[in-house]
Amino acid sequence: MIRVLVPRECRPGETRVAATPETVRRLSARGCSFQVERGAGAASGYPDEAYEEAGAALVDAASAVWAQSDVVMAVQAADLVQQRPELEQLPAQSVLLGLMEPHGNEALKGRLQERRLQGLALELLPRISRAQSMDVLSSQANIAGYKAVLLAASALDRYVPMLMTAAGTIQPARALILGAGVAGLQALATARRLGAVAYVSDVRAAAKEQVESLGGRFVDPPELEQKPGESGGYAQQASERFLSEQRRQLTEQLALADMVICTAQVPGRPAPRLIEDAMLTHMRPGSVVVDLAVAQGGNCEGTQPGTTVLRHGVQLIGADQLPCSVGNHASALYARNLAALLEHILNATPAEATGLHLDLNDEIVAGCLFTQSPVAVGGAA
Structure with a gap:
């Protein structure tokens, strides 16, 4: 029996929870025993009663249940380590699952x-x-891309779709999306559903097919001999020469855009600066920029996390916690990702083992292993 603890999140504004009643039932059928801290799912619409009905035991914040846990499932695991003294009660070799901001930490x-x-x-x-069903970054970026367009449309001083009225025809808004990753493609799909004409810029020429399949118009990257490639599904860091040429190209696109969605990020590095302050002066007053990379320094100069800034008549929205604004569905997807990962680990655990076994030869486990202990959870070799 694997003992799983789901504590309350401690980061301000965090509405997600690492397990839902659905995933509690799913993992309980695989031999897991759940303890859920009271109120853990309240902010995301999952009441304590729902967890009890799913078979979980409700525990208090200061409960000694930490000392009896094999696995702790969290969203902001890094904050949990820093702010919850109960962590000291966890037995050695316990497993902590969650977002840890691991690069350089x-x-x-x-x-x-x-x-x-x-x-x-x-x-x-x-x-x-094999790890697609466990990919938390993709599931949460999907939500961020969707919500970013809604934020931009709400702040925009224009209609988004084309409207034909008795007073005349209103032309559709023009959206410019920087980055054709998961967030960017979802932003494109959402902008198209709202009726916008959408353009997408990405350093990877290979993204053109995906963009056009969703009805977007691809902005080809600058024609230079050395272009940034792709590694592990992410765009690699671009050279300053490439970024300079891209900014020149984007200045022309910004002058035509009504709303801009910035999604370009490189894991473990500051976000590439794609829009400089001088470039904003070419944008129409009343237009909107939503920067999803603001927590990593931002794609747009002047954006600030969690707030809206007005520069040169352009609204700059620093959108750093958008998945938390859709707490119910964000939690549902996040919890399914964690459940898939835990099931994968359980599949590698010998039937006779008394606890959880981490197979360090497995590509998935080894890939996301941040810290390692020589003994498996529960004493399994």
Whole structure:
């Protein structure tokens, strides 16, 4: 029996939860026993009663259940390590699953290693076909791309679709989307549903087919000999020469855009600066920029996390926690991702094992292993 603890999140504004009643039932059928901290799912629309009906036991914040847990499932696991003293009660070799902001986070790694805890950072999950059902970054980026367009449309001083009225015809809004990853493609699909004419810019020429399949118009990257490639499903860091030429190209597109959705990010590095302050002066007053990369420094100069700034008549929206604004569905998808990963680990656990076994030869487990302990959970070899 694997003992799983689902604590309340402690980051301000975090509405998601790492397990839902649906995934509690799903994993209970695989031999897991769930303890859910009271109120853990309240912000995302999952009441305590629903967890009890699914078979979970409700526990209090200061409960000694931490000392009896094999696995802790969290959303903001890095905050959990820093802010929850109960973590000290976890047995050595316990597994912590969640978002850990692992790139360069040596302090967190040291804390986990000191406690001999095994941390699986979901940001490090390899982007391979076998891991698609576990890909938290993709499921949450999908939500961010969708909500970004709704934010832009709400703030825009124009209609989005074409309208033919007795007073004349209103032309459709023009959307410019920077980055054709998961968030960018969802933003494209949402903008098209609302009736906008959508253009997409990406450093990868291979993204053109995906963009056009969704009804978007692809802005070809600058014609330079050396272009940024792709690694592990992510765009690689571009050279400053390439970014300079791309900014020149984007200035022409910005002058025509009503709303801009910035989604370009590179794991473990600051977000590429695609829109400089001087470029905003070419945009129409009343237009909107939504920057999904603001927490990594931003694609647009002047954006600030969690707030709206007016520069040169353009609204700059720093959208850093959009999945939290759709807490119910964001939690449902996140929890299914975690359930798929835990099921994958359970499949590698010998039937006679008394606890959870991490197979370090497995590409998925090894890929997202942030900290390692020499002994498996529950004493399995």
